[in-house]
Amino acid sequence: MAFTFFFRDLTPLEHAVRFLIVAASGRSRVRIWDAGCAMGQEPYTLGILLAEQMNQFAFRNVTISATDYDEPLLKVLREGVYPRDELQRIPTELFAKYFQPNGKEGHYQVVDAIRERIQAQHHDLLSLQPCGSGFSLVVCKNVLLHFQPDQRCDVIRMFHGAMEPGAIFVTEHTQKMPDEVGHLFEQLVSDSQVFRKREVPA
Ligand SMILES: C[S@@+](CC[C@H](N)C(=O)[O-])C[C@H]1O[C@@H](n2cnc3c(N)ncnc32)[C@H](O)[C@@H]1O
Secondary structure, three states, X not given: OOOOOOOXXXXXXXXXXXXXXXXXXXXXXXXXXXXXXXXXXHHHHHHHHHHHHOOHHHHOOXXXXXXXXXXXXXXXXXXXXXXXXXXXXXXXXXXXHHEEEOOOOOEEEEOHHHHOOEEEEEOOHHHOOOOOOOEEEEEOOOOHHHOOHHHHHHHHHHHHHHEEXXXXXXXXXXXXXXXXXXXXXXXXXXXXXXXXEOOOOO
């Protein structure tokens, strides 16, 4: 259930980064929630994509809350150390820039500049209590498919409530937005499940 890898689902993440950078321009705080982040490959990918697109001062305003309900997975994320064979998909120049050899043979650690932007937090999505508020971007990929249809809608409503006006929501390519919550979001691109929050009357 925790299957994941670096640079997975790159197209929706690249779209999200593009929309986010426009929306967050000039802001002193940019909050991102990666929900169901497993061992960290996804939030670190997101961090690398953002670091590549933002200037270093703007990037320091970014916080990625990386949450999962499986504590042992979060331990891997907090260390940010991965074997070389799990890093093969990362473009060579990005690997050289954002990973450094770890004391352990054949292992590499994500550089501090990216790790400092990630806050690992234990969180169960089915508690329906958000891990924070005012998020500019929520990424929840390859998680909702494990839930019952009504749970899926409840979790998406929770995300909507935790997002700031105009924020971006990303889920995986195969996950269609359920009709019951479709009015809460506007789909932004035709090739990916990338949405913008709509304001709805209470
Ligand atoms: C297949 S992984 C997806 C990892 C990453 N998002 C990706 O797309 O590569 C699914 C993750 O969802 C987490 N998960 C499943 N149910 C959850 C829940 N109720 N609350 C929080 N995380 C959950 C699992 O622990 C697992 O790490």
